[in-house]
Each structure stands twice: as structure tokens, then as C-alpha cells.
Amino acid sequence: MSGENGQDQRRAGQEAPGGEQLALIRATVRKTRAKPRTWHGAALAEGLPVARVLVDKGLLHLDQFFDYAVPAAMDAEARPGVRVRVRFGARVVGGRREGGTLHDGFIVERRTDSDYAGPLAPLAQVLSAEPVLAPPLLALCRRVADRYAGALADVVQLAVPPRMARAERKPSPEPLPYPPAPEPGSWTRYGTGPAYLQALGRGDTPRAVWLALPGPHWPRELALAMAATLAAGRGALAVLPDGRSAARVDAALTEAIGAGHHVMLTADAGPEQRYQRWLSVSRGAVRAVIGTRAAMFAPVADLGLVALWDDGDSSHAEPHAPQPHARDVLLLRAREERTAFLLGGITSTVEGAQLVDSGWALPLAASRDEVRAAAPLIRTVGDGDQARDEAARAARLPSLAWQVTKEALTRGPVLVQVPRRGYVPRLACDRCREPARCSACAGPLELREQTGTPHCGWCGRPAADWHCQECGGFRLRAQVVGARRTAEELGRAFPRVPVRTSGRDAVLATVGAAPALVIATPGAEPVADEGYAAALLLDGWALLNRPDLRAGEEALRRWALAAALVRPAAENGTVVVLAEATLRPVQALVRWDPAGHAVRELAERAELRFPPVARMASVTGTPAAVADFMELVRLPAGTDLLGPVPLPVAGPSGAGRGRAGAPTPPPGEMWERLLLRVPPGAGAALAAALKEAQVQRVTRGAVEPTFIRIDPPDIG
Structure with a gap:
């Protein structure tokens, strides 16, 4: 086994298809050609007796391939891409390798010889004859690992789902004929929208940053782009930030071209069902994929389009090593696999603006007349106005917001976006306004219910005997009000209207068209059947005052996603945002100009030499x-x-x-x-x-x- 005892350690990627040659970990490597034919009496495979294996260790200093002997009994199944078990860390005793522990791995290549001079340990087991790590997927994982300074095994673990034996035994369906080219539909609202679909239908590789109009049409528009790619005889991949948005695109694509042409890869399907769907893609039975973050590695055959929706959502950033972002992975695939690219969203990120500014992608947006026809009316209430308003002290609603809500409830549901979950997630001293802290761990105190005892948000200890360390005060006040407290207050203000909440504990997918108050945290806003009559965006300061370079961009994104669920201004749809009206993100929302906001943010980043410019x-x-x-x-x-x-x-x-x-x-x-x-x-x-x-x-x-x-x- 090459490199197990540290005699010759070769970096991973040296032999990977399309990978870069990396420097040797050790300065000297013995390269004596050895052709093992037997292993202590056991016959080895003829022709290609050596298997080069990627061992699932995930350690940077072992980021390389290792050579193993292939027993003759495993010759037929030990193909490149299959899962195997190998003994790792064995020692040479009396000319043979002993000890070590069993690890999973993948065969990446069969060879006639090995660079390792000593005896090779044999493969312990071929776990499955299913080739799940094909050369194109291996090459993509290598590029991602190099870009993020990570180990190849870590990336492969993200790209290939865990094995489910029962799913492998089930046959995949036969591929369906490619569907006909779709009509442009609502893409006609965008100046170059029909031309983009036509280019996809011809098999071209157009690249665009798409600023979608507010309203319920974007899932079908994304589905039509995928359908046009399938009509050209190529595969399509769309990555969404969460299961709810993926389900909307899934329904739209099924309606556009029928069932059987695509699969949806999300965690909601369960491990076995998800692996079975992944296998249908790997085997070439299905040519289109809709999914969440992990679907960015889906092995779609003859890929023609990669699409990403709402790249500013933090869900697109993988939390596990080496923490790749779905946008960067899809950009790598678009460049290396020569596919079309579509980066869409209600707003534009600075990275999207840079793609347009560099000329790599073209803007795909509607005219100002179309924007005005689709967007709701945006009204502002500054924090100072709210502080002077007596109505805000009773129910957190200034007079303007209260009037808009009262009138809108006669026509349909009203969305109320609250930045924080819980009841009162932050408390402060009533006398000096100093944040209330736990005496045991200095964690922030929170109130979980109206008449409850304050608890620490970190250690959970009750703080019934709390007193302020600064002024000695014993009374607490709400520093931040959460979604549950907001729902309680609005329920008292509108006692005859049902109040529904949507947040981390229970996220609603949809609400009906009947009048109701829907209290939601950012990202958990349900879709109303006929659109919301109005929306209130509370506590704007909580989003804008975060010590983050992206605070303004993120606040605008969250506001715009909520406002996009409201009916157009022509149908009296109104959005009230409680934030200082002169701030740039608020003005961008009022004008509904997220692209202009992203361009200005990009110019500032370039001046400061901050990402994505650097x-x-x-x-x-x-x-x-x-x-x-x-x-x-x-x-x-x-x-x-x-x-x-x-x-x-x-x-x-x-x-x-x-x-x-x-x-x-x-x-x-x-x-x-x-x-x-x-x-x-x-x-x-x-x-x-x-x-x-x-x-x-x-x-x-x-x-x-x-x-x-x-x-x-x-x-x-």
C-alpha cells in the first residue's frame, strides 16, 4: 500500500483525471516498478493487478492516492468508481503487511504496476459494484478541494451520498424522450428572456445574472429554462436554498414537461429515497435535477445548464470542510463542463454584480415599466417617527402601519416579518439599558414566555434573582422583541383576526387567501395563495446594525423576498418598512432597484479591496x-x-x-x-x-x- 508507512507519500490529485500536479510531501520517492501477482498464496488479478484507491480519511497530510493489490476474485467488480474497504496503517512484518484498521474508499484507477517498492496489501472488500465516483465527478471534487485548500476525501464525502444497499438493488427507470421546446411564457416580461430560452434550446451556453420580478412567477420561469435545455438533448441542474423553494420549482417543472424527466434531491426525501434518486441520475436514467445545496455535485450526464437561485442565502454555504459555496461550485462546473449558467434572485448579490461587470455573464432583467407593474407600493416609517408615535408604544405599530394593516385585512392576509424568533430574546436593565447577563457564564438573558422567569440563552440557568452589575437595578425591559411576543401583541390589537406564526420550530409552506396575520422570521415566510394584501417589515435596525460587511445587502435581500410575496401596487399591495428612510438599502427597496444597490456595493468593495474584488x-x-x-x-x-x-x-x-x-x-x-x-x-x-x-x-x-x-x- 503506497505511502502507509511514510516512505513515499504522494499528494492526492497527482493521478486524478484533469487534476494539477502537486508537490511531493517527501523530497525523495523510490519508484521501483513492482508487479504483484500473488499475496501469500492468493492469486491476484491478471492484466491490471493494482488498484489506486482514495481512502476516506479526510486528513490533509494523507491527501493522496494509495495502491492496493486486487485479488483475482474481485477482478470483475473492482472497477474505477466503486466503493471498497481497505486496510490502512498496516506494518511490514517478515515481508508481509499486518495489522491496520479497515477504512472505506473508492477505486480511482486500475493499473499494471505501482510506484511503491514494497508488498501491496490486497483490497479487503468490494462494498458495491456500483461506480458512484465517475472520472468527471472525481475531477470536479479535485478542483473544489484545491480551490478551498481542503482534502479530496472531504469533498467526495459531500458529493457522494452514503450507500443504501436496498436502493442499489432497485432498477432505475428507462430514460424518457426529450420534451419539446417550451413557449417562453412569462419570460416575455424580460427584454432578452425569450432569446435566452432560444439559446438554451439550440444547445448554446449563454451565461446570465437574472434579476427576477416580484411575484409568484419565478419558479415556472426557472422551470422553463430547464425545459428548454432538456429539449436540446442536454441535462439541467438547479440548486435552491431550501426544500420549500425546491418544491415550488419541482411542481412547476412537472407541470411544464410532465413527470419522469427529473428528480428532486433534498433531505426531506430520506436517505434511501434520496440515494435512489441520485443513482437514477448517476446511471443516466434522469437528465434533470432540482435540489438543495448538496445537489451542486449531482452527476448529471451531458450537463447543459447549471442554475442557482438566491445565492445570497447562507444555506448555500456548506458548513462541513472544506466549506464550499454552491455558487462557486456551479461556476467551476460551468467553466469546466462548458454549460450555460443562470444566477437568479429577487435581488442581486455583489458576486452577481461582479460577474456582470467583468463581462463573464450578461444581465437578464425587466424594464422599469415591468418592474413598476409587478412590485408593491413601498412606504417607510423611520425609527424616530416610530419613537414619537403613541400607537407604537402599545402594539409596536406606528399609525401608518396600523392603518395599512387594518385596511389590508379586509382584502386578504397580512405578512409581518420579525427579525428575531422567540418571545423576548434579549433583555436589558430598565434603569441604565445595560444588556442583562447571566451571573454564571455572562450569557444573554431571555424571556421565553410572558409570565416566565428569565433564563440564560447560553447555559439555560434561571435568573430569578438577577440584578444589574452596572447600576444595581432589579427591573428588566425588552431590548429585542421576538416573533412570539409580536404575535401576542398583534393578536390583542386585532382580536377578531386569526394569527399564524412561521419560524424555525414550525415553518408554513402556504397560507390561504382569507384575512389573517402571518408572523414570520426572515426566510420562513409562507406563500399566500393570491398574494399578501400587505406586509410589515418590523425592526429594520436589527438587520442593518449587524457588524458585518454584508449587513445592508442582507437586509435588502430579506426585505425584498418578503415584499415579493405581496400583490402589485395596482392591486393595492403595500409594504411598510420600519427603518430609517434615508439609508441606502431602504431607498433601494423603495425604488425596487436591487441591481443598482449591488453595483454601488461592488464599487465600494473595489475601493476597499474587499471580496469579491480581492x-x-x-x-x-x-x-x-x-x-x-x-x-x-x-x-x-x-x-x-x-x-x-x-x-x-x-x-x-x-x-x-x-x-x-x-x-x-x-x-x-x-x-x-x-x-x-x-x-x-x-x-x-x-x-x-x-x-x-x-x-x-x-x-x-x-x-x-x-x-x-x-x-x-x-x-x-
Whole structure:
């Protein structure tokens, strides 16, 4: 087995199809050709007796392929791409390998010989004869691992779902004939929309950043783009941020071309059903996929279109190592597999604006007349106006919002977006306004119900005897009001109207057309059958005041997604946003100009040399670990160092994961984070340098780990 005892360690990707040649971990490698034919009396396969295996270890210093002997009994099943079990970590005793532990892996290649001079251990077992890691998927995983300075085995674990033997025994359906080209439908509302569909129907590879109009039509429009690609005899892939939006596109595509042409890959299907659907794609029986984040690796045959909806949603960022983003993976696939590309959303991210600005993709948007016809009326109420309004003190509704809600409830449901869940998720001293903290762990105090005792949001301890450490006060007040408290207050203000809530504990998919108050947290807003008559966007300051570079972009995205569910202004659809009217995100919402907001944000990022104009990486760990890492790393020329700065201490539950998987220090331990910034074009060199330094730390036996994140989403 090549490299198990450290004699010749070869980096993963050296032999991968399309992979880059990487530097050797060791300076010297013996390359004596050995052709094993027997293994202590057991016959080995003839012709190609060596199997090169990717062992599922997920360790950077073992990010390479290993050679194993193929027993003759396994010759027929041990094909490239199949799952196997191998013995890893064995020692050579008396000319044979003994010991070691069994690990899963994938055969990536069959060979006539091996670079390893010693005896090769045989494959322990072929787990399945199903080739699940085909060369194109392996090459994609290699590119993703290189881009994010990660291990190939970690990426393969994200790309290939766990095996379900019963699903493998079931036959996949026969492929259906390709459907006919669809009519453009509501794509005619976009100037270049019909031309984009025609290009897909011809088998071309158009690339577009699509700014969708508000309203219920975008799922069918995305489905029509997939249908046009299928009509050209090519496959299509669409990635959505959650199961609810994926289900809407799934229903739209089924209505457009019928059942059997596509599958939906989401966690809701369950492991076995999801694996069975994945196999139907891998076997070429199904040519179109709709799914959530993990579907970005779906092995669609002859892929012709990759589409991503709402790339600003944090659900598209994978929390597991090496934490790839669905947008970047689909961009890699579009470039390498030469497919069409469609990045769509109600709003535009800065990354989408950069794709247009660079000329790599073209804008796909409607005219201002179409925007005015589809968008609701946006009205603003500033925080100062709300503070002076007596009505706001009783039910958190200024007079304008109360009047709009009262009138809209005569025509249909009203959506109320509240940034925070719970009852009162943050409390403060009533006298000095200092945030209330737990005396045991300094966690924030919260109120879970109206008459309950305050509890710590970190350790859960009750704080019945709380007193302020600053002024000695004993009375508490609400610093932030959650969705449950809002629902209670609005229920008292409108006692004859049903109140429904949608949040993390229970997310509603749809609501009817009858008058009702729907209280929802961002991202959990249900779709109304005939659109909402009005929407209230409460506590705008909670979204805008976050210490994050993307705070304004994220606030506009969440507001626009909620407002897009409201009826057009021509049908008296109205949205009231409670935030300072002069702020840029609020003005962009009033004008319904998310593209202009993204362009201005991109210009500021370019001036400050922040992503996506520049590439960045973060190095996180204890001060000693970060300093040791920086002594080893050989950064590319022009790298800027920002920091290091201390990180906030985690709650008493221990080290955890923050936004999009960002590491947080354990209690009582000081961590810091260093940001590395390189100019455009140097991102690959930065990732390679960081990976090499991580390998050196591990091989030297470093005890304290460092965490590397390429393109961290939170750099504020």
C-alpha cells in the first residue's frame, strides 16, 4: 500500500483525471516498478493487478492516492468508481503487511504496476459494484478541494451520498424522450428572456445574472429554462436554498414537461429515497435535477445548464470542510463542463454584480415599466417617527402601519416579518439599558414566555434573582422583541383576526387567501395563495446594525423576498418598512432597484479591496497556533495581512460553529483570527500555500489546530 508507512507519500490529485500536479510531501520517492501477482498464496488479478484507491480519511497530510493489490476474485467488480474497504496503517512484518484498521474508499484507477517498492496489501472488500465516483465527478471534487485548500476525501464525502444497499438493488427507470421546446411564457416580461430560452434550446451556453420580478412567477420561469435545455438533448441542474423553494420549482417543472424527466434531491426525501434518486441520475436514467445545496455535485450526464437561485442565502454555504459555496461550485462546473449558467434572485448579490461587470455573464432583467407593474407600493416609517408615535408604544405599530394593516385585512392576509424568533430574546436593565447577563457564564438573558422567569440563552440557568452589575437595578425591559411576543401583541390589537406564526420550530409552506396575520422570521415566510394584501417589515435596525460587511445587502435581500410575496401596487399591495428612510438599502427597496444597490456595493468593495474584488482567507486558532502557522506559510507576493484580532468567546456549550460554519473558541480560551488578502488571480496560489502550511504543521506534530477558511462570509 503506497505511502502507509511514510516512505513515499504522494499528494492526492497527482493521478486524478484533469487534476494539477502537486508537490511531493517527501523530497525523495523510490519508484521501483513492482508487479504483484500473488499475496501469500492468493492469486491476484491478471492484466491490471493494482488498484489506486482514495481512502476516506479526510486528513490533509494523507491527501493522496494509495495502491492496493486486487485479488483475482474481485477482478470483475473492482472497477474505477466503486466503493471498497481497505486496510490502512498496516506494518511490514517478515515481508508481509499486518495489522491496520479497515477504512472505506473508492477505486480511482486500475493499473499494471505501482510506484511503491514494497508488498501491496490486497483490497479487503468490494462494498458495491456500483461506480458512484465517475472520472468527471472525481475531477470536479479535485478542483473544489484545491480551490478551498481542503482534502479530496472531504469533498467526495459531500458529493457522494452514503450507500443504501436496498436502493442499489432497485432498477432505475428507462430514460424518457426529450420534451419539446417550451413557449417562453412569462419570460416575455424580460427584454432578452425569450432569446435566452432560444439559446438554451439550440444547445448554446449563454451565461446570465437574472434579476427576477416580484411575484409568484419565478419558479415556472426557472422551470422553463430547464425545459428548454432538456429539449436540446442536454441535462439541467438547479440548486435552491431550501426544500420549500425546491418544491415550488419541482411542481412547476412537472407541470411544464410532465413527470419522469427529473428528480428532486433534498433531505426531506430520506436517505434511501434520496440515494435512489441520485443513482437514477448517476446511471443516466434522469437528465434533470432540482435540489438543495448538496445537489451542486449531482452527476448529471451531458450537463447543459447549471442554475442557482438566491445565492445570497447562507444555506448555500456548506458548513462541513472544506466549506464550499454552491455558487462557486456551479461556476467551476460551468467553466469546466462548458454549460450555460443562470444566477437568479429577487435581488442581486455583489458576486452577481461582479460577474456582470467583468463581462463573464450578461444581465437578464425587466424594464422599469415591468418592474413598476409587478412590485408593491413601498412606504417607510423611520425609527424616530416610530419613537414619537403613541400607537407604537402599545402594539409596536406606528399609525401608518396600523392603518395599512387594518385596511389590508379586509382584502386578504397580512405578512409581518420579525427579525428575531422567540418571545423576548434579549433583555436589558430598565434603569441604565445595560444588556442583562447571566451571573454564571455572562450569557444573554431571555424571556421565553410572558409570565416566565428569565433564563440564560447560553447555559439555560434561571435568573430569578438577577440584578444589574452596572447600576444595581432589579427591573428588566425588552431590548429585542421576538416573533412570539409580536404575535401576542398583534393578536390583542386585532382580536377578531386569526394569527399564524412561521419560524424555525414550525415553518408554513402556504397560507390561504382569507384575512389573517402571518408572523414570520426572515426566510420562513409562507406563500399566500393570491398574494399578501400587505406586509410589515418590523425592526429594520436589527438587520442593518449587524457588524458585518454584508449587513445592508442582507437586509435588502430579506426585505425584498418578503415584499415579493405581496400583490402589485395596482392591486393595492403595500409594504411598510420600519427603518430609517434615508439609508441606502431602504431607498433601494423603495425604488425596487436591487441591481443598482449591488453595483454601488461592488464599487465600494473595489475601493476597499474587499471580496469579491480581492480573494481572502482566514486563519483562526490560538495566538500561538496562528503565529506558528505564519512562520511556516509561504504566501504569494502581494499578500496583505489584516489582524490578527481576538474572536468572541463561545457559550458554555463549548467550541462551536458560528455563521456558515465559522469556528468559535471554547470558553476560557483566547482565539484570534488573521485575514489574508491577495489580488485577483492569486487565489489559487494562496489556497495552495495555506494547504502546504497545514500539512507541515500536522507532519511536525502540532498540537493546537488552526482553521483555514477560503472566502469567509463574515469579515466584518
